[in-house]
Amino acid sequence: MKDILTAPFVREMGETTANMYRLGWDERNGGNISYMLDKDEAAEYLDLGRVLRTIPTGFDAAPLAGRLFIVTGTGKYFKNVQKDPETNLGVIRIAQDGTTAELLWGYADGGRFTSELPAHLMSHMARLSVDPENRVVMHSHPTHTLAMNYVHELDERKFTHTLWEMCTECIVVFPDGVGVLPWMLCGTNAIGQATAEKMKEYRLVIWGMHGIYGAGRTMDETFGLIETVEKAAQIYMLTCGRPRLNTIRDDQLRELAEAFGVDYRRDFLDPERGQAKAGQQAANQQG
Numbered sequence: 001m002k003d004i005l006t007a008p009f010v011r012e013m014g015e016t017t018a019n020m021y022r023l024g025w026d027e028r029n030g031g032n033i034s035y036m037l038d039k040d041e042a043a044e045y046l047d048l049g050r051v052l053r054t055i056p057t058g059f060d061a062a063p064l065a066g067r068l069f070i071v072t073g074t075g076k077y078f079k080n081v082q083k084d085p086e087t088n089l090g091v092i093r094i095a096q097d098g099t100t101a102e103l104l105w106g107y108a109d110g111g112r113f114t115s116e117l118p119a120h121l122m123s124h125m126a127r128l129s130v131d132p133e134n135r136v137v138m139h140s141h142p143t144h145t146l147a148m149n150y151v152h153e154l155d156e157r158k159f160t161h162t163l164w165e166m167c168t169e170c171i172v173v174f175p176d177g178v179g180v181l182p183w184m185l186c187g188t189n190a191i192g193q194a195t196a197e198k199m200k201e202y203r204l205v206i207w208g209m210h211g212i213y214g215a216g217r218t219m220d221e222t223f224g225l226i227e228t229v230e231k232a233a234q235i236y237m238l239t240c241g242r243p244r245l246n247t248i249r250d251d252q253l254r255e256l257a258e259a260f261g262v263d264y265r266r267d268f269l270d271p272e273r274g275q276a277k278a279g280q281q282a283a284n285q286q287g
């Protein structure tokens, strides 16, 4: 058996949580990550026949029975994952009943998985139903994205459109747009179900006045999605409240999406709106 501390999936969890902490996105115990593991790869590091404890999940994840996940622990700080993975992370397997997690490694201080496990596992189920290669679900509190929640309408079409306008790459990176949920109580099955419903359509979901969820096939893809939204939100927050002299027009967004061959949310582009903005810019420039 190889040393699990050298496993690529443990290393990736450590590196990603450290990056997110240093970017200021995950203060204290903010944020959580779940990463579905390949059974054969996990078996190189773990005895899959040895269950350390079982922990009820409080909801039914039967479609994930037998699947393995490495998951950040509840109350644990992203700041500390890399220096003590065995306390801050756990590897769980969803038992055949769908409502029990079998702990195979980690949570060494008697802890358990993140309180947001419902949102994570329900999002995994939703993403897998549309993309069988999805592996990662990530939740974070990126500063500018959160700031933008307070000054921008929480409407998914308008929110996505504004982000797309902020950096040329945005429509190429997340052509499917950003889903938006209103403020809801976190840590519940209800917010889990609402997130999963959005995840059937979007790889990114804003939790109003709380943070963001991302989903993807790899850690890099998922991190990159959130990172790109956060960059766009930062540009928005640096420029909002000032006269806007220039923008990326809708016809240019369309040109980008078509040049890169991405399947974008056409209904999130609005030529009339784009022209109205361009007209206003011209007026601003003259004024």
Ligand code: 2HA
Residues within 6 Å of the ligand: 029, 030, 031, 032, 075, 114, 115, 116, 139, 186, 187
């Ligand atoms: O786990 O971010 O949403 C801490 C959180 C809860």
Ligand code: ZN
Residues within 6 Å of the ligand: 030, 031, 139, 140, 141, 186, 210, 211
């Ligand atoms: Zn949170």
